[in-house]
Amino acid sequence: MVKSIIKKTPLYRPMAMLYDWFNFNIKYIQEVIRILFLPRTIQTFFLFPFYHTGGAELVHLNIVKAIKGKTVTFFTLPSANSHFLAEFQHFSNCHIIEKMIRSTWRKKLILRCLSFKINRQKDTAVFGCHSLFFYELLPYLKKDVNCVDLIHAFTHVDEPGFEKFSLPYINRLNKRVTISQKGKNDLIEQYKASNIPSELEKRIQVIYNSTNFTCEEIPIKATDIFNIVYVGRNSPEKRIALIGKIASDLKKIDKMYTFIFVGEDLEQGVNPEDRKSCNFVGNITSLKELEQIYRAAHVVLITSTREGIPMVLVEGMVFGAVPVSTNVGGISELIEQDVTGKLIPFIASVETQKDLFLKEIKQLKESTSLFNLCCANSYNKAKQSFSKKQFSKKYTEIIIS
Numbered sequence: 001m002v003k004s005i006i007k008k009t010p011l012y013r014p015m016a017m018l019y020d021w022f023n024f025n026i027k028y029i030q031e032v033i034r035i036l037f038l039p040r041t042i043q044t045f046f047l048f049p050f051y052h053t054g055g056a057e058l059v060h061l062n063i064v065k066a067i068k069g070k071t072v073t074f075f076t077l078p079s080a081n082s083h084f085l086a087e088f089q090h091f092s093n094c095h096i097i098e099k100m101i102r103s104t105w106r107k108k109l110i111l112r113c114l115s116f117k118i119n120r121q122k123d124t125a126v127f128g129c130h131s132l133f134f135y136e137l138l139p140y141l142k143k144d145v146n147c148v149d150l151i152h153a154f155t156h157v158d159e160p161g162f163e164k165f166s167l168p169y170i171n172r173l174n175k176r177v178t179i180s181q182k183g184k185n186d187l188i189e190q191y192k193a194s195n196i197p198s199e200l201e202k203r204i205q206v207i208y209n210s211t212n213f214t215c216e217e218i219p220i221k222a223t224d225i226f227n228i229v230y231v232g233r234n235s236p237e238k239r240i241a242l243i244g245k246i247a248s249d250l251k252k253i254d255k256m257y258t259f260i261f262v263g264e265d266l267e268q269g270v271n272p273e274d275r276k277s278c279n280f281v282g283n284i285t286s287l288k289e290l291e292q293i294y295r296a297a298h299v300v301l302i303t304s305t306r307e308g309i310p311m312v313l314v315e316g317m318v319f320g321a322v323p324v325s326t327n328v329g330g331i332s333e334l335i336e337q338d339v340t341g342k343l344i345p346f347i348a349s350v351e352t353q354k355d356l357f358l359k360e361i362k363q364l365k366e367s368t369s370l371f372n373l374c375c376a377n378s379y380n381k382a383k384q385s386f387s388k389k390q391f392s393k394k395y396t397e398i399i400i401s
Contacts (some may be wrong), residue, residue: 010205028100035095035113042093044399045118045126051088052079053264053283054233055311058151058181060129061207063150064092066392067399074114075250075272076101076133080233081264083285097367101133115140125399130162146370148399150177153308153329164188166254174180176204179308180330183265188376205398210391211315211382212287218320218379219295224256226365229297231262231290231312240269242350246303246357247277253362260293290315298371299361302331303353311335317341317382322364322374324357338370339379356397 031172044067061084064073073092078099079085088094101107111133118124119142126141128134129150138147155161163186166173170191178184184204185250191201228247233241240261247259261267264283267275284290294300300316300323309330313323323341325331335341342360347353364371 031223042070046073047128047131049077050079051085052081053083066395067302076131135169138169148175207394210388214320227297229260234269237305244270244274248274251277262364294319317378320375320379
Protein backbone atom coordinates (compact mmCIF):
# COMPACT_ATOMS: atom_id res chain seq x y z
CA MET A 1 0.00 0.00 0.00
CA VAL A 2 2.75 2.44 1.03
CA LYS A 3 4.86 1.41 -1.96
CA SER A 4 2.02 2.10 -4.40
CA ILE A 5 1.49 5.57 -2.87
CA ILE A 6 5.22 6.37 -3.18
CA LYS A 7 5.15 5.36 -6.83
CA LYS A 8 2.47 7.97 -7.49
CA THR A 9 4.50 10.83 -6.04
CA PRO A 10 6.00 13.27 -8.62
CA LEU A 11 9.56 12.59 -7.45
CA TYR A 12 9.35 8.81 -7.74
CA ARG A 13 10.30 8.51 -11.43
CA PRO A 14 13.31 10.91 -11.36
CA MET A 15 14.49 9.31 -8.10
CA ALA A 16 14.22 5.85 -9.65
CA MET A 17 16.15 7.02 -12.71
CA LEU A 18 18.83 8.54 -10.50
CA TYR A 19 19.08 5.29 -8.54
CA ASP A 20 19.44 3.24 -11.74
CA TRP A 21 22.09 5.66 -13.06
CA PHE A 22 24.02 5.52 -9.80
CA ASN A 23 23.74 1.72 -9.61
CA PHE A 24 24.96 1.28 -13.20
CA ASN A 25 27.95 3.55 -12.66
CA ILE A 26 28.94 1.65 -9.54
CA LYS A 27 28.88 -1.59 -11.57
CA TYR A 28 30.86 0.10 -14.35
CA ILE A 29 33.56 1.26 -11.93
CA GLN A 30 33.66 -2.22 -10.39
CA GLU A 31 34.17 -3.73 -13.85
CA VAL A 32 37.03 -1.34 -14.64
CA ILE A 33 38.68 -2.28 -11.34
CA ARG A 34 38.17 -6.00 -12.07
CA ILE A 35 39.95 -5.55 -15.41
CA LEU A 36 42.86 -3.59 -13.95
CA PHE A 37 43.36 -6.17 -11.20
CA LEU A 38 43.16 -9.29 -13.34
CA PRO A 39 45.76 -11.87 -12.19
CA ARG A 40 49.21 -11.51 -13.77
CA THR A 41 49.08 -15.26 -14.51
CA ILE A 42 46.42 -14.80 -17.22
CA GLN A 43 47.97 -15.15 -20.67
CA THR A 44 44.98 -15.66 -22.97
CA PHE A 45 42.19 -13.12 -23.47
CA PHE A 46 39.06 -14.22 -25.35
CA LEU A 47 36.49 -11.82 -26.81
CA PHE A 48 33.22 -13.38 -27.97
CA PRO A 49 29.79 -11.89 -28.65
CA PHE A 50 27.49 -14.38 -26.89
CA TYR A 51 27.13 -17.30 -24.47
CA HIS A 52 23.62 -18.30 -25.57
CA THR A 53 22.48 -21.43 -27.44
CA GLY A 54 24.23 -21.81 -30.78
CA GLY A 55 26.75 -23.82 -32.78
CA ALA A 56 29.25 -20.95 -32.92
CA GLU A 57 28.99 -20.49 -29.16
CA LEU A 58 29.70 -24.20 -28.63
CA VAL A 59 32.80 -23.87 -30.80
CA HIS A 60 33.95 -20.87 -28.73
CA LEU A 61 33.41 -22.85 -25.52
CA ASN A 62 35.46 -25.74 -26.89
CA ILE A 63 38.28 -23.34 -27.80
CA VAL A 64 38.31 -22.00 -24.23
CA LYS A 65 38.37 -25.58 -22.91
CA ALA A 66 41.30 -26.42 -25.19
CA ILE A 67 43.59 -23.74 -23.74
CA LYS A 68 45.17 -24.96 -20.54
CA GLY A 69 46.10 -22.39 -17.92
CA LYS A 70 44.34 -19.25 -16.78
CA THR A 71 42.20 -17.39 -19.30
CA VAL A 72 39.70 -14.52 -19.26
CA THR A 73 36.64 -14.24 -21.51
CA PHE A 74 34.72 -11.07 -22.37
CA PHE A 75 31.20 -11.15 -23.85
CA THR A 76 30.43 -8.06 -25.90
CA LEU A 77 26.80 -8.40 -27.05
CA PRO A 78 23.52 -9.25 -25.26
CA SER A 79 22.80 -13.00 -25.20
CA ALA A 80 19.34 -14.46 -25.80
CA ASN A 81 19.73 -16.96 -22.94
CA SER A 82 22.39 -18.23 -20.52
CA HIS A 83 22.82 -21.70 -22.07
CA PHE A 84 26.65 -21.90 -22.05
CA LEU A 85 27.42 -19.25 -19.42
CA ALA A 86 27.98 -21.64 -16.50
CA GLU A 87 30.44 -23.72 -18.55
CA PHE A 88 32.32 -20.66 -19.72
CA GLN A 89 32.57 -19.52 -16.09
CA HIS A 90 33.86 -22.94 -15.05
CA PHE A 91 36.75 -22.84 -17.51
CA SER A 92 37.51 -19.11 -17.65
CA ASN A 93 37.31 -15.84 -15.72
CA CYS A 94 34.21 -14.29 -17.38
CA HIS A 95 33.20 -10.64 -17.83
CA ILE A 96 29.87 -9.61 -19.37
CA ILE A 97 30.60 -6.10 -20.64
CA GLU A 98 27.96 -5.55 -23.32
CA LYS A 99 26.14 -2.85 -21.30
CA MET A 100 29.44 -1.21 -20.36
CA ILE A 101 30.50 -0.56 -23.96
CA ARG A 102 27.30 0.86 -25.42
CA SER A 103 28.36 4.49 -25.06
CA THR A 104 31.46 5.74 -26.88
CA TRP A 105 33.32 7.18 -23.89
CA ARG A 106 32.64 4.18 -21.65
CA LYS A 107 33.84 1.83 -24.38
CA LYS A 108 36.99 3.89 -24.92
CA LEU A 109 37.85 3.71 -21.22
CA ILE A 110 37.30 -0.07 -21.16
CA LEU A 111 39.48 -0.41 -24.28
CA ARG A 112 42.29 1.58 -22.68
CA CYS A 113 42.09 -0.29 -19.37
CA LEU A 114 41.97 -3.70 -21.03
CA SER A 115 44.83 -2.94 -23.43
CA PHE A 116 46.89 -1.55 -20.54
CA LYS A 117 46.41 -4.83 -18.69
CA ILE A 118 47.13 -7.02 -21.73
CA ASN A 119 50.28 -5.07 -22.62
CA ARG A 120 51.66 -5.52 -19.09
CA GLN A 121 51.22 -9.31 -19.12
CA LYS A 122 53.92 -11.63 -20.45
CA ASP A 123 53.50 -13.93 -23.47
CA THR A 124 49.92 -12.85 -24.01
CA ALA A 125 47.45 -13.84 -26.71
CA VAL A 126 44.16 -12.20 -27.66
CA PHE A 127 41.61 -14.30 -29.53
CA GLY A 128 38.37 -12.87 -30.92
CA CYS A 129 35.44 -13.93 -33.02
CA HIS A 130 32.52 -11.91 -34.41
CA SER A 131 33.15 -9.08 -31.97
CA LEU A 132 33.64 -5.55 -33.25
CA PHE A 133 35.05 -4.65 -29.83
CA PHE A 134 37.88 -7.17 -30.45
CA TYR A 135 38.95 -5.39 -33.64
CA GLU A 136 38.72 -2.00 -31.96
CA LEU A 137 41.06 -3.29 -29.26
CA LEU A 138 43.82 -4.35 -31.68
CA PRO A 139 45.37 -0.90 -32.36
CA TYR A 140 45.98 -0.45 -28.61
CA LEU A 141 48.02 -3.66 -28.27
CA LYS A 142 51.81 -4.02 -28.36
CA LYS A 143 53.39 -5.82 -31.31
CA ASP A 144 54.47 -8.80 -29.20
CA VAL A 145 50.87 -9.64 -28.26
CA ASN A 146 49.69 -12.61 -30.36
CA CYS A 147 46.40 -11.59 -32.00
CA VAL A 148 44.18 -14.20 -33.66
CA ASP A 149 40.65 -14.03 -35.03
CA LEU A 150 38.13 -16.62 -36.19
CA ILE A 151 35.69 -16.14 -39.09
CA HIS A 152 32.92 -18.76 -39.11
CA ALA A 153 31.40 -17.74 -42.45
CA PHE A 154 30.99 -14.76 -44.74
CA THR A 155 27.72 -12.86 -44.57
CA HIS A 156 25.65 -12.00 -47.65
CA VAL A 157 27.22 -9.53 -50.08
CA ASP A 158 24.81 -6.72 -49.19
CA GLU A 159 25.18 -7.12 -45.41
CA PRO A 160 27.91 -5.80 -43.10
CA GLY A 161 29.94 -8.70 -41.76
CA PHE A 162 33.02 -9.21 -39.64
CA GLU A 163 35.04 -10.13 -42.72
CA LYS A 164 34.42 -6.49 -43.75
CA PHE A 165 34.88 -4.96 -40.28
CA SER A 166 38.22 -6.73 -39.96
CA LEU A 167 39.79 -5.29 -43.14
CA PRO A 168 41.49 -2.26 -41.51
CA TYR A 169 43.07 -4.54 -38.86
CA ILE A 170 44.43 -7.40 -40.98
CA ASN A 171 48.07 -6.28 -40.61
CA ARG A 172 47.75 -6.59 -36.83
CA LEU A 173 46.45 -10.18 -36.93
CA ASN A 174 49.21 -12.75 -36.46
CA LYS A 175 46.90 -15.59 -37.50
CA ARG A 176 43.39 -15.96 -38.89
CA VAL A 177 41.28 -19.09 -38.51
CA THR A 178 38.43 -20.27 -40.72
CA ILE A 179 36.39 -23.41 -40.13
CA SER A 180 36.43 -24.54 -43.77
CA GLN A 181 38.54 -24.38 -46.91
CA LYS A 182 35.67 -22.42 -48.46
CA GLY A 183 36.07 -19.79 -45.73
CA LYS A 184 39.80 -19.56 -46.43
CA ASN A 185 39.22 -19.19 -50.17
CA ASP A 186 36.66 -16.43 -49.49
CA LEU A 187 39.21 -14.51 -47.41
CA ILE A 188 41.85 -14.86 -50.11
CA GLU A 189 39.41 -13.53 -52.74
CA GLN A 190 38.58 -10.63 -50.42
CA TYR A 191 42.28 -9.85 -50.00
CA LYS A 192 42.78 -9.75 -53.77
CA ALA A 193 39.75 -7.52 -54.30
CA SER A 194 40.98 -5.15 -51.57
CA ASN A 195 44.62 -5.07 -52.80
CA ILE A 196 45.92 -6.63 -49.59
CA PRO A 197 49.48 -8.03 -49.87
CA SER A 198 49.46 -11.71 -50.85
CA GLU A 199 51.96 -12.66 -48.12
CA LEU A 200 49.20 -12.06 -45.55
CA GLU A 201 47.32 -15.02 -47.05
CA LYS A 202 49.86 -17.31 -45.36
CA ARG A 203 48.46 -16.30 -41.97
CA ILE A 204 45.09 -17.95 -42.74
CA GLN A 205 44.61 -21.43 -41.30
CA VAL A 206 41.72 -23.90 -41.53
CA ILE A 207 40.70 -25.68 -38.31
CA TYR A 208 37.64 -27.91 -38.49
CA ASN A 209 35.24 -27.84 -35.56
CA SER A 210 34.82 -30.70 -33.11
CA THR A 211 31.83 -31.88 -31.13
CA ASN A 212 31.19 -32.87 -27.51
CA PHE A 213 29.80 -36.21 -28.65
CA THR A 214 31.46 -39.57 -29.25
CA CYS A 215 29.91 -42.81 -30.49
CA GLU A 216 31.73 -46.16 -30.69
CA GLU A 217 29.41 -47.69 -33.30
CA ILE A 218 26.51 -46.60 -35.48
CA PRO A 219 23.22 -46.84 -33.58
CA ILE A 220 20.57 -49.12 -35.06
CA LYS A 221 17.96 -46.96 -36.77
CA ALA A 222 14.23 -47.73 -36.49
CA THR A 223 12.52 -49.11 -39.61
CA ASP A 224 8.93 -48.21 -38.69
CA ILE A 225 9.59 -44.47 -38.53
CA PHE A 226 11.85 -41.96 -40.33
CA ASN A 227 13.09 -39.23 -37.98
CA ILE A 228 14.19 -35.90 -39.46
CA VAL A 229 15.80 -33.51 -36.97
CA TYR A 230 16.47 -29.77 -37.00
CA VAL A 231 18.58 -28.35 -34.17
CA GLY A 232 19.22 -24.62 -33.98
CA ARG A 233 17.75 -21.18 -33.56
CA ASN A 234 14.93 -19.34 -35.26
CA SER A 235 16.59 -16.69 -37.41
CA PRO A 236 15.82 -15.59 -41.01
CA GLU A 237 18.79 -17.31 -42.66
CA LYS A 238 17.75 -20.69 -41.18
CA ARG A 239 14.41 -20.64 -43.06
CA ILE A 240 12.45 -22.52 -40.39
CA ALA A 241 9.19 -21.94 -42.29
CA LEU A 242 10.63 -23.91 -45.22
CA ILE A 243 11.28 -26.90 -42.94
CA GLY A 244 7.66 -26.67 -41.79
CA LYS A 245 6.48 -26.79 -45.42
CA ILE A 246 8.70 -29.82 -46.10
CA ALA A 247 7.27 -31.54 -43.02
CA SER A 248 3.66 -30.91 -44.10
CA ASP A 249 4.19 -32.22 -47.62
CA LEU A 250 6.06 -35.35 -46.54
CA LYS A 251 3.49 -36.17 -43.83
CA LYS A 252 0.77 -36.08 -46.50
CA ILE A 253 2.73 -38.66 -48.50
CA ASP A 254 3.67 -40.95 -45.60
CA LYS A 255 2.86 -40.78 -41.88
CA MET A 256 6.19 -42.50 -41.08
CA TYR A 257 8.01 -39.17 -41.48
CA THR A 258 8.57 -37.45 -38.13
CA PHE A 259 10.00 -33.94 -37.86
CA ILE A 260 11.66 -32.99 -34.57
CA PHE A 261 12.55 -29.34 -33.91
CA VAL A 262 15.10 -28.69 -31.13
CA GLY A 263 15.56 -25.06 -30.13
CA GLU A 264 13.95 -22.04 -28.54
CA ASP A 265 10.78 -20.49 -30.04
CA LEU A 266 11.02 -22.53 -33.24
CA GLU A 267 7.25 -22.91 -33.37
CA GLN A 268 7.00 -19.17 -34.08
CA GLY A 269 9.08 -19.62 -37.22
CA VAL A 270 6.75 -22.23 -38.73
CA ASN A 271 3.52 -21.25 -40.50
CA PRO A 272 0.46 -22.11 -38.36
CA GLU A 273 -0.94 -24.53 -40.97
CA ASP A 274 2.32 -26.54 -40.90
CA ARG A 275 2.78 -26.77 -37.13
CA LYS A 276 0.63 -29.90 -36.72
CA SER A 277 3.21 -31.79 -38.82
CA CYS A 278 6.07 -30.79 -36.52
CA ASN A 279 7.18 -31.95 -33.07
CA PHE A 280 8.62 -29.01 -31.11
CA VAL A 281 10.65 -30.16 -28.09
CA GLY A 282 12.04 -26.75 -27.12
CA ASN A 283 15.56 -25.90 -26.03
CA ILE A 284 17.58 -28.88 -24.78
CA THR A 285 20.57 -28.15 -22.57
CA SER A 286 21.27 -31.73 -21.50
CA LEU A 287 23.85 -33.44 -23.73
CA LYS A 288 22.38 -36.83 -22.80
CA GLU A 289 18.91 -35.80 -23.99
CA LEU A 290 20.30 -34.33 -27.21
CA GLU A 291 22.37 -37.47 -27.79
CA GLN A 292 19.21 -39.60 -27.63
CA ILE A 293 17.61 -37.43 -30.33
CA TYR A 294 20.66 -37.74 -32.59
CA ARG A 295 20.87 -41.50 -31.99
CA ALA A 296 17.30 -41.94 -33.20
CA ALA A 297 17.66 -39.52 -36.13
CA HIS A 298 17.75 -40.80 -39.70
CA VAL A 299 18.37 -37.32 -41.16
CA VAL A 300 19.70 -34.06 -39.76
CA LEU A 301 18.40 -31.16 -41.84
CA ILE A 302 19.68 -27.67 -42.73
CA THR A 303 17.86 -25.32 -45.14
CA SER A 304 19.97 -22.20 -44.49
CA THR A 305 20.85 -19.43 -46.92
CA ARG A 306 24.30 -19.17 -45.33
CA GLU A 307 26.45 -21.27 -42.99
CA GLY A 308 30.04 -22.12 -42.17
CA ILE A 309 30.19 -25.79 -41.33
CA PRO A 310 27.17 -26.27 -39.03
CA MET A 311 27.90 -28.09 -35.79
CA VAL A 312 24.49 -29.75 -35.88
CA LEU A 313 25.37 -31.60 -39.07
CA VAL A 314 28.59 -32.91 -37.56
CA GLU A 315 26.84 -33.85 -34.30
CA GLY A 316 24.22 -35.81 -36.23
CA MET A 317 26.88 -37.55 -38.33
CA VAL A 318 28.65 -38.72 -35.16
CA PHE A 319 25.56 -40.93 -34.64
CA GLY A 320 25.10 -41.92 -38.27
CA ALA A 321 22.35 -39.40 -39.06
CA VAL A 322 22.55 -38.52 -42.74
CA PRO A 323 23.11 -34.78 -43.38
CA VAL A 324 20.75 -33.14 -45.87
CA SER A 325 21.55 -29.48 -46.51
CA THR A 326 21.65 -26.56 -48.88
CA ASN A 327 25.03 -26.18 -50.55
CA VAL A 328 26.20 -23.02 -48.80
CA GLY A 329 29.37 -22.04 -46.94
CA GLY A 330 31.72 -24.97 -46.31
CA ILE A 331 29.03 -27.66 -46.24
CA SER A 332 30.31 -29.24 -49.47
CA GLU A 333 33.46 -30.18 -47.53
CA LEU A 334 31.22 -32.19 -45.23
CA ILE A 335 28.75 -33.72 -47.68
CA GLU A 336 29.59 -35.65 -50.83
CA GLN A 337 26.43 -36.20 -52.83
CA ASP A 338 24.98 -39.71 -52.32
CA VAL A 339 28.14 -40.73 -50.45
CA THR A 340 27.93 -38.99 -47.07
CA GLY A 341 24.58 -37.27 -47.55
CA LYS A 342 22.47 -35.02 -49.75
CA LEU A 343 23.76 -31.65 -50.95
CA ILE A 344 21.02 -29.44 -52.39
CA PRO A 345 21.66 -26.33 -54.53
CA PHE A 346 20.60 -23.13 -52.80
CA ILE A 347 17.59 -21.55 -54.51
CA ALA A 348 15.93 -18.37 -53.27
CA SER A 349 12.47 -19.51 -54.38
CA VAL A 350 10.97 -21.34 -51.40
CA GLU A 351 8.63 -23.56 -53.46
CA THR A 352 11.38 -24.68 -55.84
CA GLN A 353 13.75 -25.22 -52.93
CA LYS A 354 11.11 -27.26 -51.11
CA ASP A 355 10.61 -29.58 -54.09
CA LEU A 356 14.34 -30.35 -54.23
CA PHE A 357 14.38 -31.25 -50.53
CA LEU A 358 11.28 -33.44 -50.90
CA LYS A 359 12.86 -35.39 -53.76
CA GLU A 360 16.15 -36.07 -51.95
CA ILE A 361 14.61 -36.96 -48.57
CA LYS A 362 12.11 -39.35 -50.21
CA GLN A 363 14.97 -41.07 -52.03
CA LEU A 364 16.85 -41.62 -48.78
CA LYS A 365 13.79 -43.15 -47.12
CA GLU A 366 12.82 -45.34 -50.06
CA SER A 367 16.31 -46.66 -50.89
CA THR A 368 17.61 -48.68 -47.94
CA SER A 369 20.94 -49.32 -49.65
CA LEU A 370 21.54 -45.60 -50.29
CA PHE A 371 20.54 -44.67 -46.76
CA ASN A 372 22.83 -47.31 -45.19
CA LEU A 373 25.75 -46.20 -47.40
CA CYS A 374 25.33 -42.51 -46.45
CA CYS A 375 24.79 -43.45 -42.81
CA ALA A 376 28.07 -45.39 -42.59
CA ASN A 377 30.07 -42.84 -44.57
CA SER A 378 28.80 -39.85 -42.61
CA TYR A 379 29.66 -41.63 -39.35
CA ASN A 380 33.21 -42.35 -40.56
CA LYS A 381 33.65 -38.80 -41.90
CA ALA A 382 32.76 -37.30 -38.52
CA LYS A 383 35.09 -39.67 -36.70
CA GLN A 384 38.07 -38.97 -38.97
CA SER A 385 37.83 -35.21 -39.53
CA PHE A 386 36.22 -33.70 -36.46
CA SER A 387 37.98 -35.20 -33.45
CA LYS A 388 38.30 -33.15 -30.28
CA LYS A 389 41.96 -34.12 -29.87
CA GLN A 390 42.92 -32.67 -33.25
CA PHE A 391 40.81 -29.55 -32.64
CA SER A 392 42.41 -28.85 -29.23
CA LYS A 393 45.94 -29.42 -30.52
CA LYS A 394 45.58 -26.98 -33.41
CA TYR A 395 43.98 -24.20 -31.38
CA THR A 396 46.57 -24.59 -28.64
CA GLU A 397 49.36 -24.24 -31.21
CA ILE A 398 47.89 -21.19 -32.92
CA ILE A 399 47.04 -19.31 -29.70
CA ILE A 400 49.84 -20.24 -27.34
CA SER A 401 52.55 -19.89 -29.99
